[in-house]
Amino acid sequence: MLSAHTAASVRAAEQPFLEAGCGAALMRQAAHGLAMGVVAMLRARGRGVYGARAVLLIGSGNNGGDALYAGALLAARGVRTAALLAGARTHPEALTAFLGAGGRCIAEVDAAQPALWAEVSAADVVVDGLLGTGGRGGLRGAAAGIVARLQELEGSARPAVVACDLPSGVDATTGAVHGPVLRADLTITFGAHKAGLLSAPGEQFAGTVKLIDLGITEALADAALFRLEISELAAMLPQPKSADHKYTRGVAGIVAGSSQYPGAGLLAVAAASACGPGMVRYLGPAAVAAAVHLRNPEVVCSDASPGEARVQAWLVGPGINGDDAQRERALSAIASGLPTVVDAGALALVNPAQGTENAHLILTPHAGELAEILARANLDLDRTQIEAEPLTAARRAAEVFGAVVLLKGPTTLIAAPDGLVFTAANGSARLATAGSGDTLAGIIVALLAMLVQAPAIRTLDIPATEGPRIAAEPRELARIAALAAALHGELASLNPTAPLNAGELAQRIPSVWAQLCHKGS
Numbered sequence: 206m207l208s209a210h211t212a213a214s215v216r217a218a219e220q221p222f223l224e225a226g227c228g229a230a231l232m233r234q235a236a237h238g239l240a241m242g243v244v245a246m247l248r249a250r251g252r253g254v255y256g257a258r259a260v261l262l263i264g265s266g267n268n269g270g271d272a273l274y275a276g277a278l279l280a281a282r283g284v285r286t287a288a289l290l291a292g293a294r295t296h297p298e299a300l301t302a303f304l305g306a307g308g309r310c311i312a313e314v315d316a317a318q319p320a321l322w323a324e325v326s327a328a329d330v331v332v333d334g335l336l337g338t339g340g341r342g343g344l345r346g347a348a349a350g351i352v353a354r355l356q357e358l359e360g361s362a363r364p365a366v367v368a369c370d371l372p373s374g375v376d377a378t379t380g381a382v383h384g385p386v387l388r389a390d391l392t393i394t395f396g397a398h399k400a401g402l403l404s405a406p407g408e409q410f411a412g413t414v415k416l417i418d419l420g421i422t423e424a425l426a427d428a429a430l431f432r433l434e435i436s437e438l439a440a441m442l443p444q445p446k447s448a449d450h451k452y453t454r455g456v457a458g459i460v461a462g463s464s465q466y467p468g469a470g471l472l473a474v475a476a477a478s479a480c481g482p483g484m485v486r487y488l489g490p491a492a493v494a495a496a497v498h499l500r501n502p503e504v505v506c507s508d509a510s511p512g513e514a515r516v517q518a519w520l521v522g523p524g525i526n527g528d529d530a531q532r533e534r535a536l537s538a539i540a541s542g543l544p545t546v547v548d549a550g551a552l553a554l555v556n557p558a559q560g561t562e563n564a565h566l567i568l569t570p571h572a573g574e575l576a577e578i579l580a581r582a583n584l585d586l587d588r589t590q591i592e593a594e595p596l597t598a599a600r601r602a603a604e605v606f607g608a609v610v611l612l613k614g615p616t617t618l619i620a621a622p623d624g625l626v627f628t629a630a631n632g633s634a635r636l637a638t639a640g641s642g643d644t645l646a647g648i649i650v651a652l653l654a655m656l657v658q659a660p661a662i663r664t665l666d667i668p669a670t671e672g673p674r675i676a677a678e679p680r681e682l683a684r685i686a687a688l689a690a691a692l693h694g695e696l697a698s699l700n701p702t703a704p705l706n707a708g709e710l711a712q713r714i715p716s717v718w719a720q721l722c723h724k725g726s
Contacts, residue, residue: 206437208428209398212338212377218424219396225429229298231271231419232267236274236394238417239369241329242393243279246365252329255283260364261308262351262387264335264373265292271395272334272369273299275308278497285325287311291348322354330365331355333387336373338399343374343383353385368392368699371399372410379592380404380427380616388412396421400429403628430596430626433691439725441688442454442718443655445481445503454483457653458516459647460534460551461523462493469549471496472640474504475711476647480718482654486514488534511538518544518653522551523643524603539566542654544677546619547608548646549574557582557606564679566608567653567686569646575602575612582606600624609683613642613651621679627687632694633701644696648714649689653677656685660687678721695721 210218222231240714246439247257261276273296276286286308288300304310311321325331335348344352352373353690358364363507368389371377375386380401392411394402401407403414433441447560457477462470472492478485478501487506494506511519511534519538525531526549535551547555548569555563555578570578572591575598579586582605591598592614599612613620616630657677696713697705 207398207403207432207434209403209430210425211400211429211433214426214429215338215377215397215399215421217426218421219419221424224687232270232299233274234419235271235370235417237278238395238415239275239332239367239393240278241272242391242415243275243284243332243367244282246330246367246391250329250365254279255644257284257329258327259284259330259332259469261286261288261598261669262334262348262373263288263290263292263295263362264337264340264348265294267296267372268337268338268340268369270296270299271337272304272332273308275332275369276308277302280306280308282483287328289321289325289351291346291351296448304655304668312321325351326358326362328364330367331387332367332369333373333389334369337370340373344385345675348373349385355387356385357366365390366412368411370394370405371402375401375407375410377401379553379594379596380407381597382406382410385411391415393417395419397425399698400596403430403432403616403630404618405630406593406595408616408628408630417582422554430628431687432628432630433687433723434521435573435631435691435695436725438688438695439722440693442692442722443652445659449483451483452515454481455518455651455656456484456486456516457482457650457654458486458511458514458519458648460511460519460538461525461643462489463525463528464490464492465527466524467493467496469643469725470641470713471500472643473520473523473647473650473708474501476714477651478504479711479714480648480651480655481715482651485518485651488514489526489531504601505599506639510534511541515663516543516654516674517657518546518650520546520548520646520650521554522546523646524550526550542616544657544682545721546643546646546649546653553581556607560607563608565677565682566606567611567649568606568608569600569611569613569642571613571642571648572598575599575610578602579605595628596628600626609639609679609686611686611690613645617689617694619683619686621683623679625680625683627683627690629687629694631691631698633697635697635701635705636710638705638707641679641693641710644707644710645689645693647711649686652685652692653682657681692721
């Protein structure tokens with residue numbers, strides 16, 4: 206599992222080493238990793254190392270020092286290196302090493318200078334060493350002009366970009382972006398993963414992230430967020446045991462769809478059933494139930510209330526808008542105390558004033574929906590503000606509602622009320638289609654039903670209407686939601702260049718599940 210830390214946590218972990226006089230050694234270690242990253246990028250682009258052109262964008266802090274030491278190593282291997290000194294100060298020892306290895310410096314940084322721009326545009330690779338974890342706000346002045354102009358280049362005219370520790374202008378802690386930011390193909394980060402590189406929108410500017418271990422791991426404080434790695438998913442995905450039967454394998458209950466939006470119910474049910482729980486129960490209008498039976502005849506359908514159905518977990522909300530009976534079923538399921546995924550049309554039914562009484566809920570909004578439900582809690586954050594800093598918004602929403610919040614986006618964030626956060630970004634823009642969220646919600650409820658332990662209900666020796674509330678910890682709900690988000694993201698990996706719509710996603714689940722288990726074996 207990847208763990209990521211705030212900028213303050215990383216700096217605090219480095220401080221004892223710096224006080225012990227190890228600063229130069231850490232910088233050279235980081236620089237070596239950065240140089241090797243540049244070499245790997247050149248080779249991946251089919252370019253030899255000797256004779257290649259590299260331009261280093263150098264700021265006045267230690268980030269610039271790392272880049273200059275890396276430039277010295279590259280120059281020693283025959284790379285034609287030029288450093289654009291954008292800061293009033295430059296790390297003196299690193300600059301001396303760079304010049305001693307044959308590197309060249311350009312002190313007058315102005316994007317309008319033809320000679321300077323010719324140098325930049327002819328580069329095979331650009332190293333962004335302007336701002337590090339201690340940077341505040343975005344780039345200014347001439348450096349901002351260079352980056353803005355570089356960011357406009359496309360296709361073969363654009364050099365490869367390697368970021369030193371993080372792309373300049375990305376907040377290392379929150380992932381907020383203060384433009385202009387030069388989008389990296391590769392980010393070589395040092396000491397620990399930065400929380401902002403595993404959260405939107407910063408992650409979308411980082412490219413591939415590679416960590417260089419500086420030996421400070423044991424000095425790091427608790428991680429700010431986590432990410433499940435693909436290799437871990439197989440061990441987490443539920444598998445039936447020899448003594449299981451349809452009830453012990455988990456029963457997922459779904460309240461979704463309406464006469465106006467029947468498709469939402471079909472998509473959610475299909476996804477839940479494809480995950481292989483012991484049973485899926487659908488509650489809703491007869492017309493939607495009939496359509497569900499045509500696609501998934503194994504699903505048990507009725508127009509009963511949630512109190513009359515034995516399940517281990519509920520999903521409520523997709524497509525229920527405008528249907529009063531579905532609204533009442535959703536309210537009943539939310540009040541059941543069972544683990545409940547609250548999506549789409551049911552989000553407005555959750556009361557932020559209930560606090561810890563919402564601990565069994567997983568709310569699954571996109572940014573626009575999150576803005577709407579936060580307004581009900583008297584928090585004035587619009588969609589644009591949430592998309593600019595989703596990590597902060599998701600954490601705040603989880604705290605206010607007392608529930609797990611899964612905020613959908615290019616990086617999906619799953620926040621628990623106590624501040625624990627998982628993120629997932631293994632999907633692609635191909636999943637950004639109508640109905641994809643209904644599929645994700647169906648996956649979550651199926652995994653909840655199969656993974657949340659409820660021994661009293663598993664014995665089925667109690668009346669359905671008098672079952673105990675499942676004491677599922679929010680942290681466990683968050684972990685299961687993160688697993689579901691990762692599984693959902695992998696659905697885009699099959700046939701990755703073909704068009705994709707949400708109706709195809711459920712049928713991909715068994716194949717992707719099997720592939721993940723094979724990778725983990």
